[in-house]
Amino acid sequence: MSGPQFIYHMHQLSKIVPPKREILKDISLSFYPGAKIGVVGANGSGKSSLLRIMAGLDTDIIGDAWAAKGTRISYLAQEPELDPNLDVRGNVELAVAETRALLTKFEEVNVKFGQVSNDQEMQALIAYVKSLSDG
Numbered sequence: 001m002s003g004p005q006f007i008y009h010m011h012q013l014s015k016i017v018p019p020k021r022e023i024l025k026d027i028s029l030s031f032y033p034g035a036k037i038g039v040v041g042a043n044g045s046g047k048s049s050l051l052r053i054m055a056g057l058d059t060d061i062i063g064d065a066w067a068a069k070g071t072r073i074s075y076l077a078q079e080p081e082l083d084p085n086l087d088v089r090g091n092v093e094l095a096v097a098e099t100r101a102l103l104t105k106f107e108e109v110n111v112k113f114g115q116v117s118n119d120q121e122m123q124a125l126i127a128y129v130k131s132l133s134d135g
Contacts, residue, residue, distance in 0.1 A: 006030040007071045008054065013063035015049050023049055027063075051075055105132055 008031045015024040023046040039047045052058040053065055055075035082091045116122045
């Protein structure tokens with residue numbers, strides 16, 4: 001039986017920004033499932049760039065970087081990325097729209113659970129809820 005597989009891997013990764021400034025040079029790292037990491041460094045040393053690359057938000061790199069299949073990486077920017085055409089409420093509504101839509105679907109399904117008349121309908125609803133949870 002093989003050992004644990006990496007959930008994230010970077011090999012000889014470099015990042016160059018204009019005008020030819022190398023902010024990451026020859027970075028190699030790997031994480032096992034359950035790893036807890038910290039990224040520490042001086043301002044401008046490439047910490048945010050490294051995290052953006054790990055989250056798949058920056059693919060303009062030299063070298064390899066990949067997450068294992070089924071691994072989800074999220075990134076929270078240091079500075080909020082707001083739509084300048086919206087007011088505060090509009091930006092908040094935009095930020096929670098996906099979660100609100102998912103909650104609405106779950107509420108609709110909960111009502112349907114009370115109306116199920118046979119096992120086939122129940123199994124279909126359970127499968128639908130699972131698809132919402134996994135999505």
